[in-house]
Amino acid sequence: MYPKSIQKLIEIFSRFPTVGPRTAGRFVFYLLKLSDGEMNELIAALQGLKKEIKQCSFCFNSFEAADDEQKTGLCAICRDNTRDQALLCIVEKESDLETLEKTKQYRGRYFILGGVNDILKKEGIQNIKAQELKDRMAGAIQEIILALNPTTEGEATVLYLERLLAPYGKKITRLGRGLPVGGELEYADEETLRSALEGRR
Amino acid sequence: MYPKSIQKLIEIFSRFPTVGPRTAGRFVFYLLKLSDGEMNELIAALQGLKKEIKQCSFCFNSFEAADDEQKTGLCAICRDNTRDQALLCIVEKESDLETLEKTKQYRGRYFILGGVNDILKKEGIQNIKAQELKDRMAGAIQEIILALNPTTEGEATVLYLERLLAPYGKKITRLGRGLPVGGELEYADEETLRSALEGRR
Structure with a gap:
């Protein structure tokens, strides 16, 4: 049996589209080999995702929240x-x-x-x-x-x-x-x- | 062009084994749909990975750091x-x-x-x-x-x-x-x- 924290992550990755338990395992062992810097880069990118990305209130397209200076709630296409x-x-x-x-x-x-x-x-x-x-x-x-x-x-x-x-x-x-x-x-x-x-x- | 934080994450996922840019994109859009709780679960699992997992100094197998009460640096198999x-x-x-x-x-x-x-x-x-x-x-x-x-x-x-x-x-x-x-x-x-x-x- 894999250690608990590895199993947990395999379980989470298995829910990703197109990913089965075997591929999820390969992801985890790939991650274990990453340097601390690379791992932090991934974690920061994940943390930033929800904070920096908004969903357009008209078309549901994703857009950079920072771009929405006028707080329209609209993506660049809908604002155009x-x-x-x-x-x-x-x-x-x-x-x-x-x-x-x-x-x-x-x-x-x-x-x-x-x-x-x-x-x-x-x-x-x-x-x-x-x-x-x-x-x-x-x-x-x-x-x-x-x-x-x-x-x-x-x-x-x-x-x-x-x-x-x-x-x-x-x-x-x-x-x-x-x-x-x-x-x-x-x-x-x-x-x-x-x-x-x-x-x- | 996708927003920067989406592109960054696509780039990181594309380095995962078996993952190309198209699959990486699907991962990111899957993540955007996750609840905050599910996203935090993933981030916590990633943060825990390196902290909780040690590599056996003999065989290089991964093991739960907490299991190593005697600080042997050895996995359960090598300790047996x-x-x-x-x-x-x-x-x-x-x-x-x-x-x-x-x-x-x-x-x-x-x-x-x-x-x-x-x-x-x-x-x-x-x-x-x-x-x-x-x-x-x-x-x-x-x-x-x-x-x-x-x-x-x-x-x-x-x-x-x-x-x-x-x-x-x-x-x-x-x-x-x-x-x-x-x-x-x-x-x-x-x-x-x-x-x-x-x-x-």
């Missing part, structure tokens, strides 16, 4: 008046927002759903910020872009959101489907090819 | 006088020691090498506690069991250790090779089958 207030792009998670921002192609605002409709789990819909999303509908929004993953869960979430938002009469669109740029026709699956044919221009 | 002092089992890492201990078949002592001879990397041999191992040879040890992984690196380490320890004239053995219990002949590779034939009894 030059962005198109008529567009709202709905993503599952923060990293999807980051990926879209990197393209520099979208100039509207976002809404982070916090989850997808996992049809295999009962609690699936509860993870979605449905009420918060409905609250956003009162504003200047004209078009809602559902930028969810082209997976079963993503599709189920699209259907769920379309029904949820129907009463507000906004235009609802989805990201285009087709062949990924740089991909080869040979390796594309049937569903992607069907979408590529339908979306031809 | 009923264990056979004539046997020394050399393992690569702490989890290998744990795996062997669970079998309850071995009653000697251990030595954690801290690495293997990675023939593809120049620094391979430097990670191995070679001098410390040689220092252990002065004692009552009669047989050295090389319990390294049956991999290229493990084999290279066995050859390296056999040469390193030859001058001390101890008996050097390795773990038996053959079919894993519960495995099927059909799925065994050629090398395993050859070992199984050679080791038949």
Whole structure:
């Protein structure tokens, strides 16, 4: 049996996404080999995380609390008046927002759903910020872009959101489907090819 | 771009074994969702790790510092006088020691090498506690069991250790090779089958 403090940390790391007990063990032995300076760096970064990071009250994106000089509670994207207030792009998670921002192609605002409709789990819909999303509908929004993953869960979430938002009469669109740029026709699956044919221009 | 404190933590987690930047990002967003209590639990466990864990001065195994009432600097295994002092089992890492201990078949002592001879990397041999191992040879040890992984690196380490320890004239053995219990002949590779034939009894 490992010493108690090692077991405790293995247990905590095992709750991290994608981490099982074996990987958690490797993390702990890696940490045991760190210098005091490196360990303190990790602890300080963890302590700073919650203190320095705020969640945007509009889109739920994370942002540096220090940047919010005017105490608006809004992230840099939502504070930016030059962005198109008529567009709202709905993503599952923060990293999807980051990926879209990197393209520099979208100039509207976002809404982070916090989850997808996992049809295999009962609690699936509860993870979605449905009420918060409905609250956003009162504003200047004209078009809602559902930028969810082209997976079963993503599709189920699209259907769920379309029904949820129907009463507000906004235009609802989805990201285009087709062949990924740089991909080869040979390796594309049937569903992607069907979408590529339908979306031809 | 993610806020600075998120980027910093992604950078630190990316140094963990098996973790890339994408997984590190998932860790950080998982942590952002934790309650204050859960975050403090993680920080306390990390702070406790180095304080509460000592490394055995003989075998380099980790042990609870509080267990060392007599301040021997030795882990519970090395402190146990009923264990056979004539046997020394050399393992690569702490989890290998744990795996062997669970079998309850071995009653000697251990030595954690801290690495293997990675023939593809120049620094391979430097990670191995070679001098410390040689220092252990002065004692009552009669047989050295090389319990390294049956991999290229493990084999290279066995050859390296056999040469390193030859001058001390101890008996050097390795773990038996053959079919894993519960495995099927059909799925065994050629090398395993050859070992199984050679080791038949």
